Amino acid sequence: MNSTGTTGGKANAGVEATGFEAASAAPEHGIIAGPDSVTPIVLRAMAGGEARLNELMTALVRHLHAFVEETGLTEDEYQRGLGFLAAIGHATGPTKNEAVLLGDILGVSTLVTLQNNAREESATASAVLGPFWRKNAPRMPLGGNIARGDTPGVPLEVNGRVTDAAGKPLAGVDVDVWQASPVGFYENQDPRQPPMNLRGLFTTDADGRFHFKTVRPAGYPVPTDGPCGDLLRAQNRHPYRPAHLHFMLSAPGYRTLVTQVFADDAEGLNRDVVFAVLRSLVGRFEETTNANGEREARLNYDFVMEPGEQSFPIPPIP
Ligand SMILES: [Fe+2]
Incomplete structure (x- = not known):
């Protein structure tokens, strides 16, 4: 040789x-x-x-x-x-990841997610990342509003606290949140929304708390204009997901927690097309009517992180 x-x-x-x-x-x-x-x-x-x-x-x-x-x-x-x-490959591009969607609608993503996370029973359950997470969401001060520009909808205030399994508050945790609009579109699917609308990155305070403002998300169909949509149609399945907020919590020394919190009054909690709903991930969306007769909502949801390695998924879309 x-x-x-x-x-x-x-x-x-x-x-x-x-x-x-x-x-x-x-x-x-x-x-x-x-x-x-x-x-x-x-x-x-x-x-x-x-x-x-x-x-x-x-x-x-x-x-x-x-x-x-x-x-x-x-x-x-x-x-x-x-x-x-x-x-599947041809349908994947800068705004859509059909491969992630395929894993999701086959239930493989949920199986992999549950098998690899929340090993401690008290830890918050994980849920699929989904095809819409984007890296570099705008970093915002606590209390900031992730509904940018004109995003009509029922105002929602989200409060939460992040602790470890023993209840110790975790300060300095990055809380990355992203959600669909009140009509069910992520900003990258919808030219009417400003860039990075309904996405934000917050950091927990000394007591492990975070809070931010937004509008109530709507449930939505997963994209059906590609081969995954053809498969759903051929199988007589529906494409719908119940209303939810996506969260990714990360901090050095802790296993990154990727999850979703579902609205307790959302339609279709027991028929999510991507099988992500766990009972423990259903949050109470408390709706009231203010002095002007307008609806407003609050969500309180606490997260428990496990010790482990901080890591980030490969963004499904840029
Ligand atoms: Fe979603």
Whole structure:
């Protein structure tokens, strides 16, 4: 082998460009003898590489092959499935992440989220990040209003306190909040809203408290103009989510808490298209009528964080 990792010769033409060893250096895994030999041979071919990647890929292949066998998948169905995955990629862009949406409507996002968070029973449950979180929401003083410009709706005041499992208040926690408008659109979906409308980043005070003003969010359909919408229609499902606020709480030394708080009077709490509602995440939205006869609402919701690593998800959209 020469210094570039190739052995030269006709059989290895193009090897230099791929970064792989020559074919003759690769381990043998056998020749396919029929359908029953495919899975063991593929698994043998995947026996190398980093341990965790190996574990994930071998399990994925075992389950995928079992799925093909169990359903008797036809060639036509396979082609349509691959076309669907390609369409997921094509539908993903600067304002929409169809891949995140697919994970959400299949319940995979919720399963991964619940399996990895709130290991202490008293900790606040997590909920899916969803496809609409944006990094760099405007940092605002406590009490600030995240409804920018003209955002009509029922005024809502949100108060909360962040503690650890023992009830110790956590000061200096970043509370990132984002929500849909009173007609059910996130600002990046709706040209009528100013940039970063209904998004804000607050920091808890010495007593672990935060508060801010906004307007009541509405429930909304997830985007249905892409392949996920086609799938929902084909399955006779609906696309709706009950009204909620999204939160991401982060501080050094604590596991970042990504969650949602649902309005107790929201429609469809027990039929969320992305399966994010837990009973513990339903908050009481107290509505009153002020002296001018106008509706206004308050939400008090406290959060409990677990010790751990502060980390941030990959933003689904810029
Ligand atoms: Fe949402």
